[in-house]
Amino acid sequence: MNTVMTNQTEQVLTIGEVAALTGVTVHTLRYYEKAGLLEVPRLSNGQRRYREMDVKAVEFIGHLRRTGMPIRAILEYADLVRSGKDTSAERMRLLEQHRDNVARELAEQHKHLVGITAKIEWYRAALDQADSSDARLTETLTATASTP
Amino acid sequence: MNTVMTNQTEQVLTIGEVAALTGVTVHTLRYYEKAGLLEVPRLSNGQRRYREMDVKAVEFIGHLRRTGMPIRAILEYADLVRSGKDTSAERMRLLEQHRDNVARELAEQHKHLVGITAKIEWYRAALDQADSSDARLTETLTATASTP
DNA sequence: GTTCTCCCTAAAGTGCACTCTAGGTCAAGC
DNA sequence: GCTTGACCTAGAGTGCACTTTAGGGAGAAC
Numbered sequence: 591m592n593t594v595m596t597n598q599t600e601q602v603l604t605i606g607e608v609a610a611l612t613g614v615t616v617h618t619l620r621y622y623e624k625a626g627l628l629e630v631p632r633l634s635n636g637q638r639r640y641r642e643m644d645v646k647a648v649e650f651i652g653h654l655r656r657t658g659m660p661i662r663a664i665l666e667y668a669d670l671v672r673s674g675k676d677t678s679a680e681r682m683r684l685l686e687q688h689r690d691n692v693a694r695e696l697a698e699q700h701k702h703l704v705g706i707t708a709k710i711e712w713y714r715a716a717l718d719q720a721d722s723s724d725a726r727l728t729e730t731l732t733a734t735a736s737t738p
Numbered sequence: 739m740n741t742v743m744t745n746q747t748e749q750v751l752t753i754g755e756v757a758a759l760t761g762v763t764v765h766t767l768r769y770y771e772k773a774g775l776l777e778v779p780r781l782s783n784g785q786r787r788y789r790e791m792d793v794k795a796v797e798f799i800g801h802l803r804r805t806g807m808p809i810r811a812i813l814e815y816a817d818l819v820r821s822g823k824d825t826s827a828e829r830m831r832l833l834e835q836h837r838d839n840v841a842r843e844l845a846e847q848h849k850h851l852v853g854i855t856a857k858i859e860w861y862r863a864a865l866d867q868a869d870s871s872d873a874r875l876t877e878t879l880t881a882t883a884s885t886p
Numbered sequence: 887g888t889t890c891t892c893c894c895t896a897a898a899g900t901g902c903a904c905t906c907t908a909g910g911t912c913a914a915g916c
Numbered sequence: 917g918c919t920t921g922a923c924c925t926a927g928a929g930t931g932c933a934c935t936t937t938a939g940g941g942a943g944a945a946c
Contacts, residue, residue: 606892617935620894625933635942637893653853656846661933678868682861689854692847698804699844705801706837713830720826754922765905768924773903783912785923809903 602631602639612648619648626665627651629672657692750787760796767796773809775799775816805840 609616622628623638628647630638640648654664667684670677757764770776771786776795778786788796802812815832818825 604892615935616893618933621934624895635893636895637942650853650857653850653857655933656850657854676868678861678865682858682865685854685858685861689851689858692851692854696844696847696851699840702801702805703837703840703844705798706805706833706840709798709801710830710833710837713826713833717826717830720824752922753924763905764923766903769904772925783923784925785912803903 600641602641603645605638605640608640608645608648611645612652614648614652622648622651622661625661627661627668654688657688658695659688663688748789750789751793753786753788756788756793756796759793760800762796762800770796770799770809774813775809777820802836805836806843807836811836 603611605616605619608614609619614622619628619638623630628644628651630640630644632638651664654667655661663684667681670681670684751759753764753767756762757767762770767776767786771778776792776799778788778792780786799812802815803809811832815829818829818832
């Protein structure tokens with residue numbers, strides 16, 4: 591009465607297959623597990639077998655990592671998931687906080703990008719000038735350039 | 739005839755002032771200089787004095803760094819600037835390449851952000867459900883959650 | 887039966903960008 | 917004249933996220 595029918599057809603993947611599927615190296619997958627981000631079931635010989643939920647977890651960790659969340663913070667989240675208690679509210683809060691940080695960071699980066707683009711435009715203007723001018727002017731342009 | 743009137747009123751700043759102005763620490767400013775990104779004039783006693791163009795350079799380095807350009811790459815750019823030759827075209831090419839990389843990266847991060855937001859929405863829906871339900875359902879939700 | 891390929895662990899190494907320390911100089915203010 | 921605070925250098929240390937190494941095990945393929 592306690593052992594509910596488990597899905598026999600669930601496919602499991604080796605670490606190499608997960609690496610190929612997700613783009614995360616085999617080394618890094620093991621590293622994540624040692625860091626406590628994952629808990630992957632093993633065969634009796636010790637080999638990892640990733641269920642679909644493990645692969646999904648790897649992908650979600652990818653979202654967090656690629657947006658700059660430190661391993662430490664992801665670990666906090668993972669610990670909440672595994673705590674057994676209903677920590678949904680807190681987990682959501684963590685994610686929202688991270689999302690806000692990332693949004694801020696993206697806005698920041700966009701501003702920096704504008705600065706870079708301005709410089710590119712400055713070069714373009716300078717080169718256009720040089721094209722329709724003589725060599726002396728080109729010299730002057732590069733010498734007096736306002737902080738190229 | 740060679741020494742053109744130089745602007746007497748140009749203000750110069752100490753390293754501490756530049757740090758306060760740009761948000762880059764004193765340590766990092768010296769580090770950038772040792773790395774070859776900057777060449778700041780000195781007083782006879784060795785103290786740095788930043789001209790406006792030096793401050794502008796610090797700010798531009800900030801744009802590049804904060805968008806992830808490695809010090810090495812910034813150094814390449816700085817070397818081109820100092821090379822004496824007209825390297826405008828190449829410098830522009832470097833900046834354009836970086837700009838494209840950053841744009842790609844921002845798009846990537848935006849995709850990851852969408853993944854994170856989806857998870858947050860999943861939590862919000864789960865918590866809404868739990869609000870209008872009893873404790874047992876809450877339990878079930880956290881237990882059967884698809885890769886929380 | 888040995889070669890190949892994948893898998894395993896523990897631990898050391900790497901690369902990057904700072905960041906800090908130790909030991910000092912120098913000018914201004916009390 | 918001495919304390920304070922800002923500056924200087926060379927070099928060591930830090931934190932992070934991998935990445936590599938060393939030394940193996942296990943099962944399929946020839």
